[in-house]
Amino acid sequence: MKSIAIIDVGCGNLSSIVRMFEETSHGANLIFEPESISDHDIVILPGIGAYDNLIRNLKKSNFYDYLKNAENLHDKKLVGICLGMQVMGKSSEEGVEEGLDLIPGNVKKIPRGEDSVPNIGWNYVLNKREHYSTKHFDENERFYFSHSFYFDCPKENILSVIDYNGLRAAAVANSKGNIFGFQFHPEKSHLFGLNLLKGL
Amino acid sequence: MKKFRKRLYPTLLLEDKTFVKSQKFRNNRYVGNPLNTVQIFNQIGVDEIAILDIKAFKNGINFSYLSQIAREAFVPLAYGGGITSVEDAVKVVSLGFEKIILCSSFLDGESVSKDIANTIGSSSCALCLNLKKGFFSSDYYLYDHRNNKRLAKFNTELLKTIEDFGFGEIIVQSVDCEGTWSGYSKEVVRLIEQFNTDLPIVYLGGVNSCDEIKELMEVKKISAVSLSSFVLFQRKDQGVVLSFPSDKELVGS
Numbered sequence: 001m002k003s004i005a006i007i008d009v010g011c012g013n014l015s016s017i018v019r020m021f022e023e024t025s026h027g028a029n030l031i032f033e034p035e036s037i038s039d040h041d042i043v044i045l046p047g048i049g050a051y052d053n054l055i056r057n058l059k060k061s062n063f064y065d066y067l068k069n070a071e072n073l074h075d076k077k078l079v080g081i082c083l084g085m086q087v088m089g090k091s092s093e094e095g096v097e098e099g100l101d102l103i104p105g106n107v108k109k110i111p112r113g114e115d116s117v118p119n120i121g122w123n124y125v126l127n128k129r130e131h132y133s134t135k136h137f138d139e140n141e142r143f144y145f146s147h148s149f150y151f152d153c154p155k156e157n158i159l160s161v162i163d164y165n166g167l168r169a170a171a172v173a174n175s176k177g178n179i180f181g182f183q184f185h186p187e188k189s190h191l192f193g194l195n196l197l198k199g200l
Numbered sequence: 201m202k203k204f205r206k207r208l209y210p211t212l213l214l215e216d217k218t219f220v221k222s223q224k225f226r227n228n229r230y231v232g233n234p235l236n237t238v239q240i241f242n243q244i245g246v247d248e249i250a251i252l253d254i255k256a257f258k259n260g261i262n263f264s265y266l267s268q269i270a271r272e273a274f275v276p277l278a279y280g281g282g283i284t285s286v287e288d289a290v291k292v293v294s295l296g297f298e299k300i301i302l303c304s305s306f307l308d309g310e311s312v313s314k315d316i317a318n319t320i321g322s323s324s325c326a327l328c329l330n331l332k333k334g335f336f337s338s339d340y341y342l343y344d345h346r347n348n349k350r351l352a353k354f355n356t357e358l359l360k361t362i363e364d365f366g367f368g369e370i371i372v373q374s375v376d377c378e379g380t381w382s383g384y385s386k387e388v389v390r391l392i393e394q395f396n397t398d399l400p401i402v403y404l405g406g407v408n409s410c411d412e413i414k415e416l417m418e419v420k421k422i423s424a425v426s427l428s429s430f431v432l433f434q435r436k437d438q439g440v441v442l443s444f445p446s447d448k449e450l451v452g453s
Contacts (some may be wrong), residue, residue: 009418018295019271048325050294083321116400117321118368118421120299122247123205142204144276146298148368154284163201173234188298189277 005040009057012048020187034066047083052095085181105153113165118148123162128187143184207424209248221260223379238272248276256282270296326369377406381436
């Protein structure tokens with residue numbers, strides 16, 4: 001049985017994520033300090049909010065230094081959700097703080113175009129690279145997004161995309177594939193999200 | 201690549217642990233138990249559920265009840281009512297609401313929305329803009345639900361202020377159409393078409409058929425349509441029957 005931890009630094013819709021994991025067979029524990037990571041197989045880094053706010057809270061709670069060292073995660077999976085994925089990059093146009101730099105790339109503002117910004121709503125996703133977490137995606141799979149910024153990263157790190165004023169990353173991963181994240185909210189994406197979390 | 205249709209979701213009015221529905225912001229009528237109602241819309245799989253506590257500006261936010269409601273939903277939730285500080289907003293989000301909706305603070309000229317957006321992100325911070333037609337003119341005015349009064353005349357220059365105040369979405373509600381089944385306000389939609397902003401705009405008020413939803417979804421400036429009476433009652437002045445248009449009924453939109 002996989003053991004799942006959710007990092008709680010006071011940023012985001014933690015109850016929703018806990019609640020969705022209750023619906024999977026895994027369940028999940030909230031953790032408040034990096035020492036607790038070693039007891040778990042999968043670590044979820046959630047986030048709703050502003051980039052600097054999450055980074056500063058990760059620093060205050062000592063998660064920042066711990067996560068920045070990918071060695072600490074070599075036998076774990078780290079999964080970012082929304083802002084939790086964005087802080088895995090090097091930097092963001094939304095803030096001044098340095099990111100965790102676990103996945104190559106930088107976070108940029110969604111450019112102006114046909115689609116309104118921020119992107120608030122449901123989008124179909126298209127797979128680009130094979131990964132166990134997204135392998136079941138088909139053309140009808142859709143997820144809930146709520147973001148003004150997107151992860152701009154090298155092609156090889158993009159797992160799946162959406163079409164929003166151009167193609168934007170919907171899911172990204174490091175080369176090893178054990179550190180990855182979703183721009184959308186699986187915990188708020190009904191059965192599509194439930195299936196995704198069940199498969200983690 | 202194919203795109204999903206525009207967002208369509210119910211807006212529900214909370215009053216002392218019940219859902220009610222008003223007409224032009226008056227004559228509240230009981231429509232159901234919030235926990236059951238949210239559960240049903242969740243099962244249907246609506247795109248989002250917005251809950252507005254219409255008494256919270258007087259009575260405060262009922263956090264513990266919101267927490268119970270949030271447990272029923274695996275779809276995005278938005279909450280508005282009584283939020284006056286960053287702390288309120290962060291707490292509501294932590295309970296499982298991805299988005300908060302402000303109204304009164306904006307009418308009072310307070311910029312707390314800026315601090316809220318800086319903390320929870322502007323995509324999680326929406327403004328509900330209630331517009332009411334003038335008595336003797338075709339102008340539209342900001343409407344204050346707390347005392348049923350028209351405030352300043354609305355002009356599109358206000359959009360710049362709304363953007364500066366950190367909002368990431370604008371819900372435009374026609375007060376004159378609210379709960380009336382009269383159809384959406386063509387005038388308000390024409391006003392929206394003149395909005396000079398990239399922010400997503402939601403239309404709310406008076407929608408009475410799937411054909412109207414399709415029409416609204418074809419308006420370029422409108423990103424989402426919200427429904428209330430249409431999904432709560434069988435027809436105008438008839439009994440409560442929860443329903444929601446299926447994607448099949450919206451084909452052609």
